[in-house]
Amino acid sequence: MAIAPTQSLPDSVPVLLRVTDLVIVTDTPSGEVTLVDGVSFEVRTGEVLCIVGESGSGKSLTMLAVMGLLPVGLRVTRGSIQWRGRELLGLRDRAMRGIRGKEIGMIFQDPMTSLNPLRRVGNQLAEAVRLHNKVDRKQALARVHALLRTVGVPQPETRARAYPHQWSGGMRQRAIIAMAMANDPDLLIADEPTTALDVTIQAQVMSTLEAAREELGSALVLITHDLGLAAENASRMLIMYSGRIVESGDVVEVFERPTHPYTQGLLASLLRDDSERAYAIPGNPPSPRNRPRGCAFEPRCAVARGQASCSEVRPMLTDRGNGVRSACHFASGPIPIAIGIRPSSAPSEEKV
Amino acid sequence: MTKYVARRLLQAALTVFCVLTIAFVLGRASGKPAALMLTEGATEQQIHDLNETLGFNRPLLEQYLDFATGVLSGDFGNSYRNPGVPAITLIAERLPATMTLALTAFAVGLALALIAALAIHIRGSKLLRSLFIWGGSMRQSIPDFFFGVLLVLIFSVGLGALPSLGYTGPSSFVLPVATIATAQFVLYVRLLDSSLSEQAGQEYVRTAYARGKSHPAVVVTEMLPNALLPVLTVAGLNLAGLLGGAVIVEQVFAWPGLGEVLITAVSQRDFAVVQAGLLVVAMIFVIVNIAVDVLYSVIDPRVRPS
Numbered sequence: 001m002a003i004a005p006t007q008s009l010p011d012s013v014p015v016l017l018r019v020t021d022l023v024i025v026t027d028t029p030s031g032e033v034t035l036v037d038g039v040s041f042e043v044r045t046g047e048v049l050c051i052v053g054e055s056g057s058g059k060s061l062t063m064l065a066v067m068g069l070l071p072v073g074l075r076v077t078r079g080s081i082q083w084r085g086r087e088l089l090g091l092r093d094r095a096m097r098g099i100r101g102k103e104i105g106m107i108f109q110d111p112m113t114s115l116n117p118l119r120r121v122g123n124q125l126a127e128a129v130r131l132h133n134k135v136d137r138k139q140a141l142a143r144v145h146a147l148l149r150t151v152g153v154p155q156p157e158t159r160a161r162a163y164p165h166q167w168s169g170g171m172r173q174r175a176i177i178a179m180a181m182a183n184d185p186d187l188l189i190a191d192e193p194t195t196a197l198d199v200t201i202q203a204q205v206m207s208t209l210e211a212a213r214e215e216l217g218s219a220l221v222l223i224t225h226d227l228g229l230a231a232e233n234a235s236r237m238l239i240m241y242s243g244r245i246v247e248s249g250d251v252v253e254v255f256e257r258p259t260h261p262y263t264q265g266l267l268a269s270l271l272r273d274d275s276e277r278a279y280a281i282p283g284n285p286p287s288p289r290n291r292p293r294g295c296a297f298e299p300r301c302a303v304a305r306g307q308a309s310c311s312e313v314r315p316m317l318t319d320r321g322n323g324v325r326s327a328c329h330f331a332s333g334p335i336p337i338a339i340g341i342r343p344s345s346a347p348s349e350e351k352v
Numbered sequence: 353m354t355k356y357v358a359r360r361l362l363q364a365a366l367t368v369f370c371v372l373t374i375a376f377v378l379g380r381a382s383g384k385p386a387a388l389m390l391t392e393g394a395t396e397q398q399i400h401d402l403n404e405t406l407g408f409n410r411p412l413l414e415q416y417l418d419f420a421t422g423v424l425s426g427d428f429g430n431s432y433r434n435p436g437v438p439a440i441t442l443i444a445e446r447l448p449a450t451m452t453l454a455l456t457a458f459a460v461g462l463a464l465a466l467i468a469a470l471a472i473h474i475r476g477s478k479l480l481r482s483l484f485i486w487g488g489s490m491r492q493s494i495p496d497f498f499f500g501v502l503l504v505l506i507f508s509v510g511l512g513a514l515p516s517l518g519y520t521g522p523s524s525f526v527l528p529v530a531t532i533a534t535a536q537f538v539l540y541v542r543l544l545d546s547s548l549s550e551q552a553g554q555e556y557v558r559t560a561y562a563r564g565k566s567h568p569a570v571v572v573t574e575m576l577p578n579a580l581l582p583v584l585t586v587a588g589l590n591l592a593g594l595l596g597g598a599v600i601v602e603q604v605f606a607w608p609g610l611g612e613v614l615i616t617a618v619s620q621r622d623f624a625v626v627q628a629g630l631l632v633v634a635m636i637f638v639i640v641n642i643a644v645d646v647l648y649s650v651i652d653p654r655v656r657p658s
Contacts (some may be wrong), residue, residue, distance in 0.1 A: 069561055072552075093567070101564035108562075113555040118577045118652055128563040163653040179563060 016187055016219055017043040017066065022079035024061050024070065024243075033288050035074065036061050037243040040317075043187065048213070048220045050234035050251070052227060052266070054285055058243040059223045063189045067106055068096045102132040105180030105218075107190040107209070111172035111197070115164040121175050122160025128182040147178040150215065151208050170201035174208055181212050188213060191223045206233065227270055231255060239263050242285050242296035245317060249324030259320045259331040261303045295328070303330050356657040357646065364638040371634040375627050376419055377412075384408045385432055385621035406432060419627070428631070429624040433617075439624035442613060443632055449519060450602070450609035454594035457529045461536025462587060468537075469544035470576070473552070474568045481545060488538035500531040500604035517606040528605045532598055536590065543586060547579035554578070577651055584651075588644035595640070596633040 024036035036058040043049050051059040064070050066081055068088065081088040083099060091099075100106075108114045115124055125147065126140035135143070141160065148156035151174040164172060173193060180188055193209060194202035210233060213220045222233055230237050230251065237254055239247040239262065247260040258264045265281040283300040292298050294311045304310035307329070315327040386402035387394070403409050407418075422429060428439040472481045491499070507527060508516035515524045551557065552575060560570045597611030610629065617625035649656040 067562060069558060097564045097566060099564075100562055106562040108555060108559060110555060114559045116556040116560070116574050116578070117654060119574075124559075127565070131564045165654050176559070179559070182563070 013044040013046070015042045016045050016084060017221075018080075018082040019062065019066065020080045020082070022062060022065060022081065023077050024058070024065055024074055025077050026074045028289075030289070032077075034291075035243055035288050036065070037291075038079070039240075039243075039245055040079075041238055041245065041248065043219050043221060045186070046217055046219055047236065048222065048234045050222045050224060050230035050237040051240060052224060052230050052237055053240035054225060056242075056285060056288075057240040059238075059240045060191050062240075063106075063191060063221060063223060067100055067104060067189065069100075069106075098132075101128055101180075101185075102183045103185055104187045104189060105183070105185040107173075107176050107180045107188065107193050109192040109195050111169050111176055114176055115172060117164050119163070120161055121164055121167060121172075125160070125175065125179050125182065128179045132183045143182070144178070147181060148175065150181070151175070151178045151212060152204075153178070169197055170205055173197060173201075173205050177205075177209055177212055181216060184216055185218055187219045187221065188216070189221045189223070192225070193222075194229070195225075227266055239266070242291055243288060244296060244327065246297065246328070247324070247326040248317070249320075250322065253322045253324050257322075257324070259324060260297075260326040260328045261301045261331075262297045263326070265300075265302075303328075353646075353649075353657065356649075357642065360642045360645065364635075364642060367638055368631065368634045372423060372627060372631055373416075375630045376416060376623075379621070379623045379626055380408075380412060380415070383621065385623065388621055389432060423627075423631070428628040431617075431622055431625050433620055433622045433625075439622075439628040442617075442625055443610065443628045446608060446610045446613045447632065449607060450597050450611065451595060453525070453528055453532070453602075453607060453609060454591070454598060456525060457532035457598075458536060458587075458591050458594055460529060461533035462540050464533070465537045465540030465544055468541045469548055470571060472545055473548045473571050473575070476567075484541050485545070488541055491534050492538045496531055496535060497600050497604050499534070500527065500601055503527045503530060504604075519608055524605075528598075528601050528607055531601050531604070532594065539590070540583060540587070543583045544579060547582050548575055551575040551578045581648070581652060584644055584648060588640050592637040592640040595636045 019042070020040050022036055022039045023034060025032045025034050027033075039058070039062055041049070051062070053059045061070065061074065065076055066083075066088065068091070070076070076089055079089070083103070088096065088099070115121060122141060122144050125144040126137065129135065129140040129143050130137070133140075144160055145156040148160060153159055153171055153174050159167070159171070167175065177193070180190075188209075190209060194205050197205060206229065209220075220233075222229070224230055234251050236249065237251050238245050239254070239260065241262050247254060247258065247263045254263060255267065258267055262281070265279070268279040269281065270278070281300055286292060286296055286299065292311060294309070294313050295301070295304065295315050298304045298310040301310065309329050313329070315329050317325045317327045318331075319325055320331065384399075384403045386399045386406065386408065390398060390402060400409070407415065419429070426440070431437050431439050431442055434442065468480075468484050471477070472484065494502070504516040504527060507514045514526050515521070516527065518524065548571070554575075557570060557574055560574045561567075565574075597609055597614060599611035599615060601607065602609040602611040610632070614626065614629045614633075616622075617629060
């Protein structure tokens with residue numbers, strides 16, 4: 001399943017999706033709370049971008065905003081989302097529906113709940129075909145059978161007639177991948193597609209997803225909290241922390257020379273053959289309600305340690321060379337990670 | 353499915369048998385009817401003689417076996433109050449009036465609630481929701497017997513537009529149906545609204561939007577079937593209750609239905625009529641329950657008997 005990280009794409013490759021300074025807030029009794037805070041990035045044709053972050057870092061919300069599917073109560077207050085140069089924010093519902101499922105396909109986290117339990121799997125997939133193509137039921141089902149075969153579902157004709165509860169989790173996720181592929185989208189968004197699956201199934205589903213992407217030649221945004229998954233599949237990655245991007249760049253560059261202390265902590269927390277126990281970043285991410293005024297990572301940071309600039313001034317994303325950008329006042333270059341200096345016995349449940 | 357329904361019918365027969373037995377025992381335990389049938393000055397001897405004639409002085413078991421064999425051949429005995437009239441005839445005469453009233457009111461209430469709940473969710477309108485829920489609470493805070501009288505006061509006495517009592521033609525349906533249907537409407541609109549709201553947060557709904565489906569289509573074809581499941585149970589119990597006789601509403605509108613005849617029979621210890629009536633009510637409950645279960649398995653493949 002390991003897919004060699006592809007090279008970063010040259011600038012000549014057209015930009016499919018450009019998100020600029022996106023801010024997502026929710027209203028609470030105690031006022032507006034900012035959940036995604038000024039996120040900017042772009043996705044180019046055919047590239048695989050990974051968004052890595054802990055739960056609550058805003059990675060899923062960012063992509064739901066792209067789909068125009070933010071949960072009720074959340075809204076975009078600033079920024080722009082351009083799909084092939086066309087602004088999606090404020091787009092009429094009818095136009096947005098023409099993009100959803102047709103130009104952008106989305107795969108969700110939990111295959112057990114992502115399908116309607118009362119409808120046959122084949123019918124739900126056929127609907128994805130028929131919503132965007134003038135074909136009859138029979139033609140749509142034929143397409144569904146072909147799609148299911150592509151994603152490795154055995155006996156698709158029989159399986160399509162079954163209901164979701166008669167499918168296993170891994171098979172359901174394949175069906176959902178097939179649904180997202182149904183109209184040859186230019187972009188697939190996969191929101192933690194393997195998190196809810198058995199470890200033994202995860203690799204199969206990932207390789208199915210990668211095969212699907214390759215067949216379509218589409219771009220893929222893979223949302224995950226699994227750095228290993230990012231390393232294996234993506235060419236570029238964004239690291240998000242507390243609603244902001246803290247580091248972005250080519251996967252190989254970021255893995256070899258992480259410049260943000262958070263990224264360094266994440267990489268250090270990966271289990272290695274020679275380490276007796278995994279490193280853990282001490283503490284927990286801040287609640288979006290009381291995000292520190294300066295750098296959101298400051299309270300947990302091994303580098304900041306009481307420096308006023310960290311607690312007072314929010315660091316901006318800055319070029320670090322080789323296409324890597326990070327938001328840290330002290331990330332002038334690769335910082336040697338201080339594993340062993342900080343005892344990992346500190347109360348820390350954080351595992352990314 | 354056929355096997356399943358057959359098994360359910362067998363269970364149903366057992367249930368009905370138990371209901372009849374209990375009705376028989378409890379009825380006899382409440383006393384003998386002769387004293388109530390005779391005039392106030394009747395002597396002990398006269399009461400005893402009448403009970404003897406009617407067979408109430410025989411051992412209970414003997415009476416029961418008599419009753420049971422009668423039921424099996426479709427004979428519930430004659431009404432003691434209306435000599436010579438079979439009890440089952442008295443019930444059968446009243447059944448159509450009750451059934452048409454109950455079914456009409458139930459269907460109207462449920463259909464309007466369905467339309468209202470769908471309107472709330474398709475429009476996403478908080479105003480509509482407040483309107484229906486608030487208006488519904490107003491209706492619910494008025495007891496049926498008073499609401500019925502209110503309708504009579506306005507439409508029969510005040511406007512002279514509709515008949516107030518008994519059954520004189522199709523227009524007689526309007527007021528009793530309105531009384532029951534509004535109460536049903538309130539119940540279902542609340543149930544459906546909260547059930548739909550719950551479904552709106554489900555992930556399959558998001559998947560449906562993600563494939564490009566429009567909001568109204570998602571509400572009607574994805575959310576609604578799921579939202580109907582919890583409503584179905586309540587609706588079944590309600591419908592069975594209404595079919596067994598909407599006693600209070602029937603009284604208010606002097607509706608020639610089952611409720612009235614059953615109440616009279618109970619107070620007069622007209623055992624044969626009570627037993628025949630209870631048989632009908634029990635059968636209605638059992639049949640509606642089976643219908644609900646079958647409907648469940650039609651909507652939800654997860655509970656379908658394999």
